[in-house]
Amino acid sequence: MxxxxxxxxxxxxxxxxxxxxxxIFGLTQKSGKTTSLQAFARRVGQTTLVFRTKRGDIGFHxxxxxxxxxxxxxxxxxxxxxxxxxxxxxxxxxxxxIILACRGARTVAEVHTNIRGRxxxxxxPWTQKVLVELNEYLDxxxxxxxxxxxxxxxxxxxxxxxxxxxxxxxxxxMQQLVIASTLTCVMERYRNIVVVLPEARDFIPxxxxxxxxxxxxxxxxxxxxxxxYLWLDSQSLTGLDMDVMRHVGLWLFGRQTLDLEVRRDxxxxxxxRHSNDEITGLGLGQFLVLxxxxxxxxxxxxxxxxxxxxxxxxxxxxxxxxxxxxxRETEEEDMDAKExxxxxxxxxELEKRVADLTGALxxxxxxxxxxxxxxxxxxxxxxxxxxxxxxxxxxSNGLESGDRQTVSTPRLDGGPQQDTEREEVxxxxxxxxxxxxxxxxxxxxxxxxxxxxxxxxxLLSQGFFDSPRANSxxxxxxxxxxxxxxxxGAGNDSMNELLQRFCEWGFLRxxxxxxxxxxxxxxxxRARVSVVGEEVAA
Numbered sequence: 001m002x003x004x005x006x007x008x009x010x011x012x013x014x015x016x017x018x019x020x021x022x023x024i025f026g027l028t029q030k031s032g033k034t035t036s037l038q039a040f041a042r043r044v045g046q047t048t049l050v051f052r053t054k055r056g057d058i059g060f061h062x063x064x065x066x067x068x069x070x071x072x073x074x075x076x077x078x079x080x081x082x083x084x085x086x087x088x089x090x091x092x093x094x095x096x097x098i099i100l101a102c103r104g105a106r107t108v109a110e111v112h113t114n115i116r117g118r119x120x121x122x123x124x125p126w127t128q129k130v131l132v133e134l135n136e137y138l139d140x141x142x143x144x145x146x147x148x149x150x151x152x153x154x155x156x157x158x159x160x161x162x163x164x165x166x167x168x169x170x171x172x173x174m175q176q177l178v179i180a181s182t183l184t185c186v187m188e189r190y191r192n193i194v195v196v197l198p199e200a201r202d203f204i205p206x207x208x209x210x211x212x213x214x215x216x217x218x219x220x221x222x223x224x225x226x227x228x229y230l231w232l233d234s235q236s237l238t239g240l241d242m243d244v245m246r247h248v249g250l251w252l253f254g255r256q257t258l259d260l261e262v263r264r265d266x267x268x269x270x271x272x273r274h275s276n277d278e279i280t281g282l283g284l285g286q287f288l289v290l291x292x293x294x295x296x297x298x299x300x301x302x303x304x305x306x307x308x309x310x311x312x313x314x315x316x317x318x319x320x321x322x323x324x325x326x327x328r329e330t331e332e333e334d335m336d337a338k339e340x341x342x343x344x345x346x347x348x349e350l351e352k353r354v355a356d357l358t359g360a361l362x363x364x365x366x367x368x369x370x371x372x373x374x375x376x377x378x379x380x381x382x383x384x385x386x387x388x389x390x391x392x393x394x395x396s397n398g399l400e401s402g403d404r405q406t407v408s409t410p411r412l413d414g415g416p417q418q419d420t421e422r423e424e425v426x427x428x429x430x431x432x433x434x435x436x437x438x439x440x441x442x443x444x445x446x447x448x449x450x451x452x453x454x455x456x457x458x459l460l461s462q463g464f465f466d467s468p469r470a471n472s473x474x475x476x477x478x479x480x481x482x483x484x485x486x487x488x489g490a491g492n493d494s495m496n497e498l499l500q501r502f503c504e505w506g507f508l509r510x511x512x513x514x515x516x517x518x519x520x521x522x523x524x525x526r527a528r529v530s531v532v533g534e535e536v537a538a
Contacts, residue, residue: 001018001019001045002016002017002018002019003016003017003019003040003043003044003045004016004043004301005017005040005289005298005300005301006285006298006299006300006301006310006314007298007299007301007310007311007313007314007315008296008297008298008299008314009286009297009298009299009314009315009316010314010315010316011314011315012311012312012314012315014311015289015296015298017250017289017291018249019044019046019194019227019229020224020229020249020250021220021223021224021229021230021231021232021247021248021249021250022040022229022230022231022232022248022249022250022251022252023200023231023232023233023234023245023248023250023251023252024036024037024231024232024233024234024251024252024254024287025234025235025236025237025251025252025253025254025256025265026235026252026253026254026255026256026282026287027235027254027255027256027257028235030254030255030284031254031255031282031284031285031286031287032254032284032285032300032302033233033254034060034198034233035285035300035302036252036285036287036300036302037050037196037231037233038060038302038303039300039301039302039303040231041060041161041162041194041196042161042162042303043303044194046161046192046193046194046227046229047156047160047161047162047163047190047192047193047194048063048161048162048163048193048194048195048196049066049156049163049164049165049182049186049193049194049195049196050063050162050163050164050165050195050196050198051164051165051167051175051178051179051182051195051196051197051198052164052165052166052167052168052198053167053168053175053198053199053202054168054198054199060162060164060196062162063160063162063163063164064157064160064162064163064164065163065164065165065166066151066154066155066156066163066164066165067149067150067151067165068148068149068150068151068165068166068167068170068178069150069151069152069153069154069165069178069181069182069185070145070150070151070177070178070181071152071181071184071185072107072108073180073181073184073211074102074105074106074107074108074110074111075102076095076098076099076102077209077214078180078211078214079098079101079102079108079111080094080095080098080209081176081180081209081210081211081212081213081214082108082141082173082176082177082211083098083134083137083138084208084209084210085172085173085176085210085211085212094130094133094134097115097118097127097130097131097134098111098134100114100118101114101115101118101134102114108138108141108142108145109142111138112135112138112139112142115131115134115135115138116135116450116451118131119131119132119135128482129484129485132483132484132485133484133485135451136452136484136494139451139452139453140173140494141173144171144173144174145174148170148174150178154182154185154186154189156190156193165178165182167179172202175202175203175212176203176210176211176212177211179197179203179211179212179215179216180211180212180214180215181215182195183195183212183215183216183218183219184215184218184219186219186223186228187218187219187222187223187226187228190226190228191226191227191228192226192227192228193227193228193229194228194229194230194231195219195228195229195230195231196231196233197216197230197231197232197233198233199233199234200232200233200234200240201234201235201236201239201240203216204216204232204240204241204244205239205240205241206239206240206241206242207239213241213244216230216244217241217243217244220244220247220248221247232245232248236256236258236261236264237261237264237265237268238260238261238264249291249292250289250290250291251268251289251290251291252287252288252289252290252300253265253268253269253279253282253287253288253290254282254286254287255279255280255281255282255283255284255286256279256280257280259276262276262279262280263276265279265288266278266279268290269288269290269295270290270293270295271293271295278297282297285299285300285302285313286298286299286300287300298314299313299314442528443505443506443507443528444528444529444530445457445505445507445528445529445530446529446530446531446532447460447461447529447530447531447532448531448532449481449483452483452484452494452498453498453501454532455478455481455483456474456498456499456502457502457507457529458531459474459477460502460507460508460521460526460529461526461529461531464477465508465519465520465521466520466521467520468511468518468519468520469518469519469520470516470517470518470519471492471495471496471499471517474495474499474519475487475491475492475495478495499519502519503519506522506525506528507521507522507525507528507529508520508521508522508525509521509522
C-alpha cells in the first residue's frame with residue numbers, strides 16, 4: 001500500500017511512505033507543494049478530490065471537474081462558524097443568540113427568520129445591537145446562497161482517479177460551506193478517498209471557529225479507519241489549528257525564509273539539533289520528510305519526470321535549472337497550453353456560430369430584396385402607357401446587362417406613339433433591416449424598515465438622497481433611526497456594499513469627488529420603489 005515520495009538527498013535511495021493524513025509547507029513557487037501533491041495523487045492509488053480556492057491556482061488540470069456540493073446544516077456550531085467565516089474573525093459573543101435562533105430551525109433561512117422575530121421583540125439595546133448585526137450577516141449569506149449554483153449530490157466518476165471542485169471567485173463563507181458539506185458527505189458515503197485542501201490556514205485557523213473546521217476535525221479524527229485521508233497544503237505552520245494538526249502522520253517541510261517559520265518548523269523535527277540552513281537551503285522540489293521519528297531530506301519526484309532522472313537530481317548529477325530548460329513543458333506551461341487550447345476551441349465554436357447566423361441573416365436579406373425587386377418589375381410591366389421619357393431600369397430574367405429593349409413612349413404633342421430603343425440597365429435592389437435587442441433587467445425594491453435594503457429604499461423614497469450623501473451620512477441617519485450600529489470598518493464596508501448594489505440596480509448614481517464619494521438618487525428610479533408598511537401598536 002506504500003507509494004513513492006521521491007529519492008533521498010544525496011544518495012538517491014527511494015523514499016516510500018504509507019497513505020495517511022499529510023501536511024505540506026513551503027513558500028509558494030519556491031518549494032513545489034502543488035507539484036508534489038499532484039505527483040502523490042497519481043501514485044497513491046486512491047480516488048482524489050481537490051479543492052481549488054484561489055485565483056491562479058495551478059495543478060490537477062487533467063482532473064474531472066465536479067459541481068460544488070452543498071447541503072444545509074443547522075446547529076449552533078455551524079451557524080457560529082458561518083458568521084465567523086463571514087466576518088473573518090471570532091464571533092463568540094454571538095453564541096447565546098445563535099443557540100436560541102437555531103432551536104426548531106431546519107434551514108439557514110429559518111434561523112434568519114427566528115433572528116428577525118427576536119429583533120422585533122427585543123428591547124435591550126445590547127441585544128438589539130447583536131441581533132441587528134446577525135441579521136445583516138445572514139442577509140449576506142442568504143444572498144450568496146441564491147447567487148451560486150450547487151449540486152445536491154456528490155458523485156465520483158468511474159474511471160477517473162482525480163476530481164476537482166473549482167471554488168475560484170466564491171466568497172470565503174461559501175467556500176467554507178461547500179468544503180464542510182463535501183467532507184461530511186465523503187465520511188457518510190465513501191471509502192478510500194484522498195481530499196486535498198489548499199490554503200489550509202484559511203479553513204482551519206487557530207483563532208476562530210469556521211464551518212470547514214468543524215468538518216475537518218471530524219474527518220481527520222475518523223477518516224483513516226475508512227481509508228479517507230486529508231492532505232493539507234499551507235505556506236506556513238503558524239496559525240493552523242493544532243487540534244487538527246496532531247492527527248497528521250506525514251509532514252513535508254519545504255523552503256522557508258522567515259526566521260519565525262524556520263524556527264517553528266525545526267521544533268517539529270526530532271532527534272539531533274537541526275540548523276536553520278536545513279530549511280532555508282532547501283531547493284525547488286526538496287522537502288524534509290518527517291514520518292514517525294524519521295527525518296529524510298528528499299527530492300520529490302514530479303509526475304512528469306521518470307525515476308532515473310529524479311534519482312539523478314537527488315544525487316546532484318542533474319541540476320534543477322537544467323531540468324527546467326529541457327523541451328519538456330513544466331506543470332504551469334502544460335496547464336497554460338491546455339487552457340489556451342480550451343479557449344481556442346471555444347472561440348472557434350463561437351466564430352462558427354456567428355458565421356452561421358450571419359449567413360442566415362444575409363439569406364433573409366437577399367430573399368427580401370428579391371421579392372421587392374420582383375414586385376417592382378411587376379409594377380413596371382403592368383398594362384398601360386409608359387410616361388414619355390421613362391427609362392425602364394429593373395431586374396429582368398430574360399435580359400443581360402447591355403441588352404436593348406424597345407419601349408413605346410407617347411408623343412408630347414398627343415400624336416401617335418413611337419417606338420424608342422433604350423438600353424436595359426440592371427437595378428440591384430438591396431434592403432438592410434438591422435435589428436437591436438435590448439435586455440434590460442428592471443429591479444424593484446420594497447421600502448420597508450424590516451431589512452437593510454428596505455431601509456435604504458425608504459430613505460431614497462423620502463428624499464434623503466435628493467442631495468449628494470456620503471457613506472458616513474447614510475450610516476449616521478441609519479443609527480439615528482435605530483436601524484443598527486454601522487460602526488467601525490465592518491459597518492463602513494457593509495454600507496459601501498449596500499450603496500454599490502443600489503448603484504448597480506440603477507437607483508443611485510456614484511459621484512467621485514477629490515476626497516470622498518457621494519451618492520445621489522436617479523430621479524426616474526423612484527417609480528421602482530414601493531413603500532410597504534403596516535400599522536402596529538406602539
